[in-house]
Amino acid sequence: MISLLSATIFILSLNVITCLYAEWEEVKPYCGARPNPQCCVSRDDNCFMPYYDSRCYCDTFCFRGIDNHDCCPDHDAVCEGKKTTVPVTAPPKSCNCIDASTGREYSLGESFKRDCNLCRCITLGHQTTLSCEEDLCINNPDLISHINSQQPYIGWTATPYDKFNGVKVKDALKHYLGTIPDRSLRTMVDNAPHDTGDYYKMENVDSFDVRTHPPWSARIRGIRDQGKCGVSWALSTVDVAADRLSLVQNITIPKDPFSVQNILSCTDQDAKQGCEGGRIAYAWGFIKDRGVVTEDCYPYESGTTGNIDACKFHLSENELNMISQHRKLKSIKCPSNTNKGEHFNFGPAYRVRDEALSIKYEIHFRGPVQATMRVPPEFFLYKSGVFRCGGSSYQNQNPRYADLAAYHSVRLLGWGVSTDPSTKQPESYWIVANSWGTGWGENGYFHVRFGSCEIEETVIATYGKSTDVLKKKSRRQ
Missing domain, CATH: 3.90.70.10 (Cysteine proteinases)
Known part of the structure; x- marks a missing residue:
């Protein structure tokens, strides 16, 4: 599973959407850019590429499911020879995140500060997730109250x-x-x-x-x-x-x-x-x-x-x-x-x-x-x-x-x-x-x-x- 969340991050809101991961993933080489071997035929935790804040895998045992995945976006095309048609356009609006506290909408990858904590619109599988750090801020209203x-x-x-x-x-x-x-x-x-x-x-x-x-x-x-x-x-x-x-x-x-x-x-x-x-x-x-x-x-x-x-x-x-x-x-x-x-x-x-x-x-x-x-x-x-x-x-x-x-x-x-x-x-x-x-x-x-x-x-x-x-x-x- 792609680990996009650190120990200090938790999911504040979860927006389940209808678009699948492959429909809006940015097109660029991952497995295709690896030095030989581009793909690994067995389970190999070292067979990965950098992917946003984490990593994706190019081995046979990487997993792509409806709820989650850890395969690189071009794994099917490069490692399995499957034909894929992935548009290079930005994600559809339905893939955005909504901040429940303000009602504001954020596009995928966009970030903002909530007091001292950084929030970012990210993805897990076919879902978008607004994730925020949960460190204690000095001027925390709950603490003052x-x-x-x-x-x-x-x-x-x-x-x-x-x-x-x-x-x-x-x-x-x-x-x-x-x-x-x-x-x-x-x-x-x-x-x-x-x-x-x-x-x-x-x-x-x-x-x-x-x-x-x-x-x-x-x-x-x-x-x-x-x-x-x-x-x-x-x-x-x-x-x-x-x-x-x-x-x-x-x-x-x-x-x-x-x-x-x-x-x-x-x-x-x-x-x-x-x-x-x-x-x-x-x-x-x-x-x-x-x-x-x-x-x-x-x-x-x-x-x-x-x-x-x-x-x-x-x-x-x-x-x-x-x-x-x-x-x-x-x-x-x-x-x-x-x-x-x-x-x-x-x-x-x-x-x-x-x-x-x-x-x-x-x-x-x-x-x-x-x-x-x-x-x-x-x-x-x-x-x-x-x-x-x-x-x-x-x-x-x-x-x-x-x-x-x-x-x-x-x-x-x-x-x-x-x-x-x-x-x-x-x-x-x-x-x-x-x-x-x-x-x-x-x-x-x-x-x-x-x-x-x-x-x-x-x-x-x-x-x-x-x-x-x-x-x-x-x-x-």
């Missing part, structure tokens, strides 16, 4: 976004997230609190937000849009580094953000899989060993182009030595040719213990941190409220989507407490900065429940030190 029908008990609301129109969840998991899980990060040395008394006091601090904390309120970076490229591993790294550096006294942080493209293009190939993600350990290692320039020096392009070009910013051996000695680079040559670009480097990153109290202490006394979370399909639709993984139960009702998830790196900026609408009990949540622009979620931010989506398992930070700070410290010593 399922989530919002559970209000207020689910705790968060969903909405479609124009940026995700026509996008499959499986593609978005590759191109809108971008963090490859790395369990080796859990072996990093964690950074203990300076004062154990302050550490335990965090148990009684119900809410905190670095954006409104008086000494820091004007120093925290806002929301960026990574576009259609999985770069959260690098973007969250440079933004946390910028936040931490901005909180150091006597440091003038540039208004321009740090360049994510600098990391994307100039890290080792082992660090990344193109626009399908990368490893945050490499990003932190990069800014420690090589530093990072500002955005105006090396502008971000991958979110628009969908790929990562070769590195355009190169450091000499002398410059690398200067970085290792915590000496500031002067007169850097920016890919953008600006003369305003600056270069910064940092101390090593460290892990924050994977429990809420340690993370609260770290944010409260040292600033924003980087966290990696597991993202299910519903997360793309988040509008407001406290998100939690698995809360909508959609995947339980649709097992085919149960394994649709990937990892994303974000910034934790604080925490708060609200009332769980299902239990009426207090529930704590993290305040998180995403990287999909200000048009998503709550102006680019979202809340996620403590302990949900693996949000606390991999939390990384760095000391807010720059070359300038280290130089001043050396002089004092």
Whole structure:
């Protein structure tokens, strides 16, 4: 049987017609174009020719029946010597497919998009079939309705976004997230609190937000849009580094953000899989060993182009030595040719213990941190409220989507407490900065429940030190 349907395709509508396969098949050689032997006298699965999206056969055991066939169109003439009269005209109108949802008619071979899925008018035997992919689309109306029908008990609301129109969840998991899980990060040395008394006091601090904390309120970076490229591993790294550096006294942080493209293009190939993600350990290692320039020096392009070009910013051996000695680079040559670009480097990153109290202490006394979370399909639709993984139960009702998830790196900026609408009990949540622009979620931010989506398992930070700070410290010593 000719296999025209992949595993992800199913028959949405079936139009039984009166015309037989041979009456409208396009006339061109199949068996007649095979190298000798053109026909095979026994059953031979290798005796085939390409046929549309599949293959047809020229062996004795190919089958032609009223409902189905897998013989090539010219099999009878070439292999059996039968006379055939096949017109070269297009199929009659009665052989077309009709989309039951719109009433529109499509000719054989014609295709169209239904949201994110491709539909095509194809044939099986003497029948025409409108076949469509059945991948889950982000803006799936059934998914949105399922989530919002559970209000207020689910705790968060969903909405479609124009940026995700026509996008499959499986593609978005590759191109809108971008963090490859790395369990080796859990072996990093964690950074203990300076004062154990302050550490335990965090148990009684119900809410905190670095954006409104008086000494820091004007120093925290806002929301960026990574576009259609999985770069959260690098973007969250440079933004946390910028936040931490901005909180150091006597440091003038540039208004321009740090360049994510600098990391994307100039890290080792082992660090990344193109626009399908990368490893945050490499990003932190990069800014420690090589530093990072500002955005105006090396502008971000991958979110628009969908790929990562070769590195355009190169450091000499002398410059690398200067970085290792915590000496500031002067007169850097920016890919953008600006003369305003600056270069910064940092101390090593460290892990924050994977429990809420340690993370609260770290944010409260040292600033924003980087966290990696597991993202299910519903997360793309988040509008407001406290998100939690698995809360909508959609995947339980649709097992085919149960394994649709990937990892994303974000910034934790604080925490708060609200009332769980299902239990009426207090529930704590993290305040998180995403990287999909200000048009998503709550102006680019979202809340996620403590302990949900693996949000606390991999939390990384760095000391807010720059070359300038280290130089001043050396002089004092």
